[in-house]
Amino acid sequence: QLQLQESGSGLVKPSQTLSLTCAVSGGSISSGGYSWSWIRQPPGKGLEWIGYIYHSGSTYYNPSLKSRVTISVDRSKNQFSLKLSSVTAADTAVYYCARRIVVVPELGYYFDYWGQGTLVTVSS
Amino acid sequence: EIVLTQSPATLSLSPGERATLSCRASQSVSSYLAWYQQKPGQAPRLLIYDASNRATGIPARFSGSGSGTDFTLTISSLEPEDFAVYYCQQRGAFGPGTKVDIK
Numbered sequence: 499q500l501q502l503q504e505s506g507s508g509l510v511k512p513s514q515t516l517s518l519t520c521a522v523s524g525g526s527i528s529s530g531g532y533s534w535s536w537i538r539q540p541p542g543k544g545l546e547w548i549g550y551i552y553h554s555g556s557t558y559y560n561p562s563l564k565s566r567v568t569i570s571v572d573r574s575k576n577q578f579s580l581k582l583s584s585v586t587a588a589d590t591a592v593y594y595c596a597r598r599i600v601v602v603p604e605l606g607y608y609f610d611y612w613g614q615g616t617l618v619t620v621s622s
Numbered sequence: 623e624i625v626l627t628q629s630p631a632t633l634s635l636s637p638g639e640r641a642t643l644s645c646r647a648s649q650s651v652s653s654y655l656a657w658y659q660q661k662p663g664q665a666p667r668l669l670i671y672d673a674s675n676r677a678t679g680i681p682a683r684f685s686g687s688g689s690g691t692d693f694t695l696t697i698s699s700l701e702p703e704d705f706a707v708y709y710c711q712q713r714g715a716f717g718p719g720t721k722v723d724i725k
Contacts, residue, residue, distance in 0.1 A: 545666065547714040560714060594665055601672060606654030607713060610677065612665035 500525040502595050502613035510589075510620050516582040520595030520613055527576045528553040533598045534578045535609060536569060538591040546591075550598050551578055585620045592617050624648055626710050626717035634725040641697040643720045645710035650690045654712060657686055657695045660719075661706045669708075670695060697722075 506518035520534070527534060535550040549559035551569045559567045563582070571578040582589060593616055596609040625648040635641055645655065653673040658666035668677040670686035673693055683698040697704055705724050710717040 544718050545709060545711075545716040547716065596665075601654065605652065605713075606672065608656040608668060608671045608711065609658075609666070610668050610671075612667070615665050 500597065500611045502597065502611055504593060504595050504613045504616040506616065506618070508616065508618060510585055510618060511622050512586055512620055513584055516580070516585050516589065516593075516618055516620075518580045518593055518595075518616065518618070519577055520579070521575075521577045522597075523576070527571065527578065528573055531600065533600070534569075534571065535596045535598045536580045537594045537596055537609065537612075538589075539594070539615070540588075540591045548580065548582075548593075587620050590618065590620045624651060624712050624715045626712060626715050628708075628710060628717040628720045630720060631718070632721045632723060634723055635700055636725045637700050637702055639700050641695075641700055641704070641722055643695040643697075643708055643722070645688075645693040645695070645717050647691045647693075647712060651712045653689045655686075655688070655693050656711045657684075658709045658711060659704075659706050660709065666709060 501523045503521045510516045533550045533552045536548040539545050549569050551557045551571050557569050566583045568581040595613045597611040599610050600607045627646045629644045655673045657670040659669050660666040669680050669684050674686045685696045687694050707719045707721045709719045
């Protein structure tokens, strides 16, 4: 059974960089047909997709966050990471990592396995 | 950019009743739409993909339909564990959610 587990700092100061890692177990991050995503949810609000990465290292980001986001992969550790720079209070959210499964490239994809989520608070 | 709208925002029903949730896309997405269930303090769970296919382990009381711009998630008979928030999703876009709560 595939499992994803987020880890990282739960408190980040404004203007600093948020850093999170997602460890994947029960399967290889290099498996074909999948990519690895970050999704966030501000308290009491809906879901916002942040971006995804393939095991090759190719990335695609939400245009609204693109200038501040970097997603990277470490195949040797079977994990991938998120960095979000210049954070503000608006970045306070539960951050989820998830596996993205593509049905039809550029048309249909879904998120079939999720981590439990980690709350990141931006505050001085 | 596709925008998804969901209605109603809240649906108040009793156990055993039928729930019908709607998701509308701002442009045609063919059948490439998914539904997720989220309970408090938990991650979303994939219920339906490709508009009508149940994900692994999802009970048969959950069904999806629709194509183009209009989609429906139906829960045929609500169980106590079905009271939750439901989101539709198409590529990087999520709908705002429908909360199904106990009447």
